[in-house]
Amino acid sequence: MRRIYMDHAATTPLAPEVLEAMIPYFSERYGNPSSLHSFGREAREAVDDARTEVAALLNAEPSEIYFTSGGTESDNLALRGIARKNKKKGRHIITSSIEHPAVLEVCKALAGEGFEVTYLPVTREGLVEVGAVEEAVREDTILISVMHANNEIGTIQPLEEIGRLAGEKEIYFHTDGVQTAGKIPVDVRSLGVDAFSLSGHKLYGPKGAGALYIRKGVRIESIQQGGGHERGMRSGTENVPGIVGLGRAAMLAEEKMEEESERMRSLRDRMSGWVLKEIEDSWLNGHPVKRLPSNLNFGFRYIEGESLLLYLDAKGVAASTGSACSSKKLAASHVLSAIGLEPVESHGSLRITLGMENTEEDVDYACRAISESVARLREMSALRPG
Amino acid sequence: MSQPGYSDKVMDHFMNPRNVGVIEDPDGYGKVGNPTCGDVMEMFIRVKDDRIEEIKFRTFGCGAAIATSSMTTEMALGKTVEEGLKITRDEVGRELGGLPPNKMHCSNLAADALHMALEDYLNKAAVRKG
16 A cells, blocks of 8 residues: 655654664764774764754754754753753743643643743744733743744744844743754754754654754753763763764755755645645644645544544555544643634644655645545534534 | 554444434434534434334544444344343443543443434334323
């Protein structure tokens, strides 16, 4: 059966060049980067090269890049590390209500440590309003964390404006850039962010490797103690093959970004154009323009997302849904609730996230598969009018 | 194709549901659930000589909701009204080879919809008898 992967916001396949770059570091170049001998030195050099490549993707200095195990750890380190180090200055944190759990759950934990957290609402399109950030700022605000682009609905946030505000008020500004690094241009200087999280496996790199950019001069403390690796910020022997893979993935992403993001945008628009026109009672969640080139989040009335996902899976199309029925907790996606969808509307959500291997042919096949599956489920739906 | 958490039998009933549709002027009708919490099921029955001669369902919901609806109709078809009323939630779940724990409420709904349709039939029959 034909299989088409359209769930790239969940994870991406490893690029062949990335795998090739990693392989020697599993076998003959097994040295520990902390060792002084030649084995250690060649591993150290590889880690340093990867640091330079990741820095280049973000327009940062290599010394501002810290390797971690992935997006979740980067978010944990940024939030906990900055909050704890600056708690004498204040205990107030501002974030948005549509963050990834890697931010929301850390904020919850920090609230348990005595920090106060403000969760900003978003517009119907999923935008954090700069005016709302400004209103939420207090004397004791020490940190703002707003994601660069949302993983479910793809809305891209106005980081420059928030960054400017944070800069003026001398408040640290972190962003979870897991969905944007390597997909759209990221310049940490012009965005005005003090910390930026990214993950390897979302940009055709390996799972288990990520990075946190921390602007030089930011007051932050480590949350993991040990041998003092990563200049004391993240103890633990470096995941050398993973870091090498992340570096190569960052390099490839930068090389291909212009061409690839344009191609994604065109596939995305081809798909949304067809689906919204051909399938009745369908709509697009998220922002029409300020949106990741690879993200689509459809709503279909009268049907439930988990059913749709499984019908698509049977046709070989892999996608995702924010339906309550598909989650372990049977709760609707917090993102779809935050943009104001009624439960019955969020039940019928379908997220398509395109990627490097997808072609126009794939898109057309997926469109037909969606249309057939939606029609079939509507035929048996108790909510269908008539 | 197997789905984590769903048995092959659940997947079969979900992908190829039996007895989907509506019956015009049914002898009994039941509808349970609400769109806010996620699942809505309706069942239509035709009864002849005290036996469930025809049964149809329509369901809005997840894979488990559709599969349990289909399974319930298959179990009820041809049974007497009394036998139909004895079909329990647990039996539907068992017949399907089990359901993931967080989906057990779906089997409750399907059995409830069937019982509601049968009770509707009995009420109507009582009215006819005067």
